[in-house]
Amino acid sequence: MKLVLDNFDLAQIDKSGQCFRWKELDSLDEQVTYCIPAFGKLLKIVQKGNEFDFSCSKKEWDNIWKSYFDIDRDYSLIEKKIFKGKDEHLKNAFKYGSGIRILKQDTWEMIFSFMISQNNNIPRIRKSIEMISSRCGKKLDEDIYAFPEVYEIPLSIFDDTSLGLGYRAPYLRELCEFVLTHPDWISSLEKMGYDAAYASLIERKGIGCKVANCICLFGLGHVESFPIDTHVKKLLAKHYPDGIDLSSFEGEAGIIQQYLFYYDLNEK
DNA sequence: TACCAGGTGACAG
DNA sequence: CTGTCACCTGGT
Numbered sequence: 001m002k003l004v005l006d007n008f009d010l011a012q013i014d015k016s017g018q019c020f021r022w023k024e025l026d027s028l029d030e031q032v033t034y035c036i037p038a039f040g041k042l043l044k045i046v047q048k049g050n051e052f053d054f055s056c057s058k059k060e061w062d063n064i065w066k067s068y069f070d071i072d073r074d075y076s077l078i079e080k081k082i083f084k085g086k087d088e089h090l091k092n093a094f095k096y097g098s099g100i101r102i103l104k105q106d107t108w109e110m111i112f113s114f115m116i117s118q119n120n121n122i123p124r125i126r127k128s129i130e131m132i133s134s135r136c137g138k139k140l141d142e143d144i145y146a147f148p149e150v151y152e153i154p155l156s157i158f159d160d161t162s163l164g165l166g167y168r169a170p171y172l173r174e175l176c177e178f179v180l181t182h183p184d185w186i187s188s189l190e191k192m193g194y195d196a197a198y199a200s201l202i203e204r205k206g207i208g209c210k211v212a213n214c215i216c217l218f219g220l221g222h223v224e225s226f227p228i229d230t231h232v233k234k235l236l237a238k239h240y241p242d243g244i245d246l247s248s249f250e251g252e253a254g255i256i257q258q259y260l261f262y263y264d265l266n267e268k
Numbered sequence: 269t270a271c272c273a274g275g276t277g278a279c280a281g
Numbered sequence: 282c283t284g285t286c287a288c289c290t291g292g293t
Binding site for chain 1: 272273274275276277
Binding site for chain 1: 287288289290291
């Protein structure tokens with residue numbers, strides 16, 4: 001599938017901290033290739049500027065990837081709003097990360113992954129997720145495995161300290177037990193609005209406000225949720241000592257958060 | 269050695 | 282309700 005898409009940059013999305021399993025295969029000057037396991041499928045993408053080649057059928061694109069990449073949202077409308085406003089720092093952030101999109105990833109994978117992410121660093125988060133995937137998930141390709149369904153994960157795996165889960169292991173084990181005994185929980189979460197989903201998520205041990213907001217934003221598609229982690233907290237204090245005005249971005253604050261986060265974390 | 273990393277739960281007061 | 286603090290673990 002070849003498509004021309006604007007406001008879409010694979011490397012920027014990958015480095016914006018919302019996904020843990022993207023793999024950059026090879027990148028020449030003008031061309032990048034990514035390999036993305038999600039929803040039990042494997043997608044390879046070649047990007048040259050705003051030209052994309054996706055390794056999937058039209059049908060699979062419509063069923064999975066179109067929603068995954070938030071294709072139906074017009075990011076140029078957000079761009080217009082940003083440049084109509086007076087927030088110069090936000091304008092710079094947008095210029096720097098104009099190819100960022102908010103992914104709509106698998107709910108179960110997001111809950112599990114962001115629970116691991118608490119008080120943790122990215123390399124170790126990735127390593128834990130990769131180990132669990134390769135041990136429990138279906139094989140998609142050489143050395144690439146799907147993120148496992150909850151019933152594919154033996155609870156005994158949480159006794160294995162080589163996964164590097166640390167004190168989060170019992171939280172994850174309890175999460176699996178809860179999902180196994182409440183098989184409709186995930187699908188009901190997906191039907192809820194932001195407030196209800198957030199409330200239901202933080203009832204789980206190991207999910208606090210930050211993790212719940214990440215799940216809402218990157219899994220459930222609630223772009224109004226605005227996760228505040230240590231980076232965002234610092235950046236807000238530094239650039240917005242009097243508080244940030246998000247009134248013109250009602251219902252899409254999370255997208256603004258991504259631009260700010262990416263700019264702060266990656267610009268020199 | 270001490271401190272930090274995309275936080276959170278269990279406690280004081 | 283707001284403020285502390287320990288917590289697995291690998292990296293500097």
